[in-house]
Amino acid sequence: MPGALASENNLYRLPSKPRAYDAGGDGGRGLSHVALERLYYVPTLPNVLRSRHEVVEGASRECVGHQPVVCSLFPHLSNTHGGHAPLRMVNIVPAASQGEDATEKRPLRLGCVLSGGQAPGGHNVIIGLHDYLQRWHPGSTLLGFLNGPRGVMQNNYKLLTPEELDSYRNQGGFHMIGSGRDAIAKPDQLVAAEKTCLEHDLDGLVVIGGDDSNTNTAVMAEYFLKQGVKTTVVGVPKTIDGDLKNTDVPCSFGFDTACKVYSEAIGNIMIDSMSAKKYYHFIRLMGRAASHVTLECALQTHPQMALICEEVAAHRWGLKDVVRQVADMVAQRAELGKNFGVVLVPEGLVEFMHDVSALIAELNEMLAKGVNANDQCDVIAHLTQESADLFNGLTPSIRSELLEERDPHGNVQVSHIQTEKLLIKLVGQELARRKAQGTFRGKFSALSHFFGYEGRCSLPSNFDATYCNALGQAAGALVAAGQTGLMATVSNLAAPATKWTVGGTPLLSMMHLERRSGRDKPVIRKALVEIHGAAMTSYTSMRAIWAIQDWCRSPGPIQFHGHTADMASITLALEVNEGQPCLVNEPADDDK
């Protein structure tokens, strides 16, 4: 490989040899060999972005709910502007005109910001944006606001140079400019952001974030329109949770890679469980609002059981129901002489079991009223009978977690509850009861795991590296065309990346009203697992067998070369390609 790779994206030189081990000559600073090799990976660019193109109106869209109210709250965004009808997609298509317009190549001034949790591929979005500007608007300026939206409000930024960007190509993490969880939503925050955009005379600001961040993107776009600020605002769909997804957004970036990292570990543990034959492993996975990660990992690894929050909610299962189901599976396997297996648990589970969520709501109300959390008797006295019974049935450590850990709003810190340990304890108690009754004759010994941080900053898969690059380039095209209030979208993912389509979708079309903090708020609707959707149906058709048989599937580590490297997630394959793998590139002849 090395030297200077000749390619359309490659505008840089890199050392021509992999460095020696860090124990060797480079002072321990070095990129790893694999990370270094990834610098040279050239994501395939959709054909439409390779030659002259233009932005044209596409299909019209409606809000996913409460359209009149949502539109009334965003009057400028929902009214005609820039020649486009309200809630209309835009498509990026080959340029119709032959001659080049003199204004086409004008240099632009752009900013970008990372918002919220890390997701593999974030750097490639920024690099795609940069490469787009370099190619189509030479002389442009790209600012990276530091440590999230607060960087925009505080005008804390750095100028992104080609040299610096080159050292982050296809790398994981958000550390080039950092991220943060602040919001730009309140009037003073919007004013601060406006001041920064004016000071830098920005043509556009690209916000890379999840559903809440992109709700705020719409708010900022609306505000800038109202103020007559020229800066347009475009969002990019990021979240490993996979819950920013809709008609026009086939998936959020990072989901593919993160699920592959978790599935590698889960697959290894499943094989370990089959080899040692003595433990159940309860594995908690990220995904507080939606269980896409757990579902994808289940499809990848074939665990004995995967709990899916949306199903728990749909059936109004309570904690006892869930415990009984897990215990039933363990008992059934024990009859076959198998006292081992793997159970996947989404971190949001506690909130989806109706009895536990009722208990948490009661606790939150009580704590807000000033009941002393250290006095468990007093706490119990304030609970309804049903919640008090549930609370008393919990283990002491879980009771402490419920009462001691609070989020910044004083609420129970749900994400800190070790649900997998709670289940282990309660399933153990249930099985002990059955053993005493003579209805369980097996053994139950369990270990717990939590996978989350491991997957957020991995080197992006070929899919995420390519998808993010295309998203960044699309965002560049939208901003260059003066578009605002859109999310950059890349579609037709069943085809190789050369044939991917790109465009933008109105953020408003993803919104509806939700009750938050006692009032209706327009927000982007989270995509939950559809319990009759393709992915869930695929899982439910197999799970009774996977519970009993040991058809463990070990996906192995993410590969960057070879014919397995270009496959996207199973969820995507099921949702957009009838279960056939979505491949980033056409297989090479020797891969066929």
Next chain:
Amino acid sequence: MPGALASENNLYRLPSKPRAYDAGGDGGRGLSHVALERLYYVPTLPNVLRSRHEVVEGASRECVGHQPVVCSLFPHLSNTHGGHAPLRMVNIVPAASQGEDATEKRPLRLGCVLSGGQAPGGHNVIIGLHDYLQRWHPGSTLLGFLNGPRGVMQNNYKLLTPEELDSYRNQGGFHMIGSGRDAIAKPDQLVAAEKTCLEHDLDGLVVIGGDDSNTNTAVMAEYFLKQGVKTTVVGVPKTIDGDLKNTDVPCSFGFDTACKVYSEAIGNIMIDSMSAKKYYHFIRLMGRAASHVTLECALQTHPQMALICEEVAAHRWGLKDVVRQVADMVAQRAELGKNFGVVLVPEGLVEFMHDVSALIAELNEMLAKGVNANDQCDVIAHLTQESADLFNGLTPSIRSELLEERDPHGNVQVSHIQTEKLLIKLVGQELARRKAQGTFRGKFSALSHFFGYEGRCSLPSNFDATYCNALGQAAGALVAAGQTGLMATVSNLAAPATKWTVGGTPLLSMMHLERRSGRDKPVIRKALVEIHGAAMTSYTSMRAIWAIQDWCRSPGPIQFHGHTADMASITLALEVNEGQPCLVNEPADDDK
């Protein structure tokens, strides 16, 4: 690739196309795409095993300690037998004679067994053994004893067929025949094993295990010699902990892969820590007796701190010393505005801190005497003043772990102590104290992780796949030559696998006497981290810088293709190749 690969090792056919997603046609049973691809990987065989070879005497060896006593306890093994002098290595070398001996090709009857914890590559040892028999002793029989040494004693086995073995080539896990932790050491156990070997008329038994398992291998070899049983017994060095290592055994198999799996996750978390800039991550890693895993992972990832048990013991550091060192690092980084980082903690740490190990010893003695563990006041009354002070300073949950969890011998279950959480609590307390004094002005928020089971059943790296195949073939050659009481060895690992040397080393030469359960016992000496060795020196030369700078290194997922795929661990590179990468194969032209 697929179809039937023509190769020296390949005697099988596999489906010619990767299967569709399991959501598709194969009923959810399928191997993953990467796992399937790995079936076709052909490990390079050392040249010496490719053509006719013979076993000849090599260098003489001495026990690592107490040779006279060790030899007196193994009179048959240490006396001349089979024409070889006592404690003499054997080498496998090209055959001197031209003509083929008629007896050379006689079919053999062999058994094999997996002993102890899983390690990536175990299947390849068995497959190497099988391939050796197929090639040089056609018509041989290979039995796999099930679920560890107990399978030998209970005569529980399965006949290993080429078809079954082919489906485990280069796969992780021990699930083909299972493993177990039973020992064959006591008289009745040896008699049971003898009965099984006689019943099957075994020429040899290959035991794949760690230091304790291989100590027992020597005991069995001695017993069979004494009894005149023809079955020879040969060991293979397995353990992800890396502590089965000596002059003739450059490394145990599985260490390379497991460390790479952990380093992938650690590297991702380091990048996450640098991106979010708000957490310290305390990561506990496997390695109760030795810290090789932690050290290798530190060299791979450059954490802000890695605690090494052997260093803690050498300096007689106590818990307070360790807590102070971690707190000092956190405080130093806080001065630079950095309130994030990663600390690696070997699981054995508690036993290496002199004060904690004294406390545990006192608790064990007390519990053995029947002191009620539920009465903490009574427990404290029975401790020395120093231990009582230490015990009182621990968090309630750690106190409970110390008292409640017992191993089968009634001792404190050290491996269940969540040392990383203990350190987080105590470092937090220490920093709160400093903050009150005005000597710490930063923030300290920490998360904990434990990586262990994730790495034991991974698909083996190219190194482990190749090393294990060579070990298995070497074991086959030794048994075929009537050798017993040896460990199969593969050396010259600084060279490509074609030039690796193979042979056997007397198990006795690895032994010395250790005090166990109140009496001297001959056991294989564990290899601890040498605090002035190449790996530790490499780490200590960098750690002050890594503590301050953020030179995080993200090794990324294990690759099976490309020029990074063939590199073995950094520890091996430092120990046998002056820090230059050990490559399994010569780089291909396009990799240079």
